[in-house]
Amino acid sequence: QVQLQESGPGLVKPSETLSLTCAVSGYSIANGYYWGWIRQPPGKGLEWIGSLFHGGNTYYNPSLKSRITISRDSSKNQFSLKLSSVTAADTAVYYCARHTAQFYFDYWGQGTLVTVSS
Amino acid sequence: DIQMTQSPSSVSASVGDRVTITCRASQGISSRLAWYQQKPGKAPKLLIYAASSLQSGVSSRFSGSGSGTDFTLTVSSLQPEDFATYYCQQANSFPLTFGGGTKVEIK
Numbered sequence: 610q611v612q613l614q615e616s617g618p619g620l621v622k623p624s625e626t627l628s629l630t631c632a633v634s635g636y637s638i639a640n641g642y643y644w645g646w647i648r649q650p651p652g653k654g655l656e657w658i659g660s661l662f663h664g665g666n667t668y669y670n671p672s673l674k675s676r677i678t679i680s681r682d683s684s685k686n687q688f689s690l691k692l693s694s695v696t697a698a699d700t701a702v703y704y705c706a707r708h709t710a711q712f713y714f715d716y717w718g719q720g721t722l723v724t725v726s727s
Numbered sequence: 728d729i730q731m732t733q734s735p736s737s738v739s740a741s742v743g744d745r746v747t748i749t750c751r752a753s754q755g756i757s758s759r760l761a762w763y764q765q766k767p768g769k770a771p772k773l774l775i776y777a778a779s780s781l782q783s784g785v786s787s788r789f790s791g792s793g794s795g796t797d798f799t800l801t802v803s804s805l806q807p808e809d810f811a812t813y814y815c816q817q818a819n820s821f822p823l824t825f826g827g828g829t830k831v832e833i834k
Contacts, residue, residue, distance in 0.1 A: 645823075655771065655814055657823040670822045671728070704770055711777070712818035713761045717770035 611635040613705050613718035621699075621725050627692040631705030631718060632685070639663055639683045643708045646679065646690045648701040649720075656701075660708065661688055695725045729753050729817045733826035739834040744805045748829045750798045750815035759818040762791055762800045765828075766811045775800065776818070805831070 617629035631644070638644050638661075645660035659669040661679045669677045673692070681688040692699060703723055707716040730753035740746050750760065758778040763771035773782045775791035778798055788803045802809055810833055815826040 654827050655816075655825040657825070660821075660823075668821045672822075706770075708823075711759070712823055713773060713776040714763070714771070714816070715773050715782070717772075720770050 611707060611716045613707065613716060615703060615705050615718045615721040617703075617721060617723070619722060619724060621695055621723060622727050623696055623725055624694055627690070627695050627699060627703075627723055627725075629690045629703055629705075629721065629723070630687050631689070632687045633707075634686070636707070637683075638681060638686055638688060643668075643710070643712075644681070644688045645706050645708055645714070647704045647706060647714070648699075649704070650698075650701045658690065658692075658703075697725050699723070700725045728822055729756060729819060729824055731815055731817055731824050731826040733813075733815055733829050735829060736827065737830040737832060739832050740805050741834045742805055742807060744834075746802045746805055746809075746831060748800045748813055748815075748831075750793075750800070750826050752796045752798075752817055752819075755795045756817050756819035758794045760791075760793070760798050761816045761818055762789075763814045763816065764809075764811045765814065771814060774813075802831075 612634045614632045643660040646658040676693045678691040702720040704720045705718045706714040708714045732751045760778045762775040765771040779791045812830045
């Protein structure tokens with residue numbers, strides 16, 4: 610059974626960099642699929658942040674592209690998100706998820722709330 | 728970007744009711760659409776992919792239809808565990824985008 614688990618600081622100061630890691634079990638991220646990040650501000654809808662293809666290519670939401678880096682550590686079977694220059698508008702629950710080549714998200718982490726505040 | 732518009736934004740219904748939610752894409756996406764269910768404090772769960780294919784393990788109460796720009800999710804007989812928020816997502820191209828959500832509430 611594929612499982613994903615997000616980890617990282619729950620509080621980040623404005624202008625700093627948000628860093629999250631998604632640990633994957635039950636499947637090797639180097640073997641296939643896309644591995645993505647989605648966020649959800651409190652009480653609002655879902656926003657795709659970006660995805661990492663198992664071959665190494667990355668795809669980012671243009672609205673966030675200048676601030677995002679998604680990378681992987683295949684030896685640890687995990688992938689990471691860095692979002693720079695955060696503001697209060699970046700406060701959200703951040704999910705990591707697997708999606709198919711047809712772009713459907715079939716496995717999700719439980720999500721982690723990140724609050725941007727001084 | 729492809730904009731996804733869901734309606735209604737909320738619906739009140741009773742157990743046993745048939746509920747239909749619609750999703751419209753700002754441009755044609757063939758059948759490249761998914762539906763997700765989200766309960767409070769939980770991650771979304773994939774219900775339907777490719778507009779009408781039922782994800783493994785999902786109740787047959789859920790069905791999807793449509794192609795091009797107009798899609799529907801139907802719950803044939805609402806059960807207590809179906810009260811949740813539902814999102815559509817276009818799977819045609821990056822950036823992947825979601826509808827604004829439809830909250831199904833108990834009448």
